[in-house]
Amino acid sequence: NAGVTQTPKFRVLKTGQSMTLLCAQDMNHEYMYWYRQDPGMGLRLIHYSVGEGTTAKGEVPDGYNVSRLKKQNFLLGLESAAPSQTSVYFCASRNPGPDEKLFFGSGTQLSVL
């Protein structure tokens, strides 16, 4: 049981380049989330999805797009990377309900030069 898998684990981009981060979960979870982690700040929600084909904006959505074409996958895209997007990105998934905990991936370290 792999849980939540993020690819890639590390990436270096130049300003203006684009890339897609993939999150895959094998727990049949309905909800999936993308967070970013920056020094001195808590995990901040970028976008989330409450089911296949749905997405919604979180706290810091600007500069990112997402897609949830399959229930098990949640993609985070950067169309034109900026240095401010240098961060560690975490994906998480869970089932509906306040009692349901988040399961996190291992993170993607992204540097934008």
Next chain:
Amino acid sequence: ILNVEQSPQSLHVQEGDSTNFTCSFPSSNFYALHWYRWETAKSPEALFVMTLNGDEKKKGRISATLNTKEGYSYLYIKGSQPEDSATYLCAFMTGNQFYFGTGTSLTVIP
């Protein structure tokens, strides 16, 4: 944007000491309060999920309490061990979203 605050920011204790941390969150639109343990080079893992005012949860030497009316939760570690060294995150859940604190970094000195 909701404000979730954790204190202290960091803590160094001797092995065997007991310690506690605080998480403060809004007292309105409360769905749940989660505690996560985050070890270096790993992913956050859930410790407790609490949904009711007055909830108390316990797992081994670690326990947590919840006061939704005043907007705070305490995490207690009894008899700290070196393997307890980690960052402890709390997350306030409202609707389908979670708002995380910046965490309390605990170092247990052998």
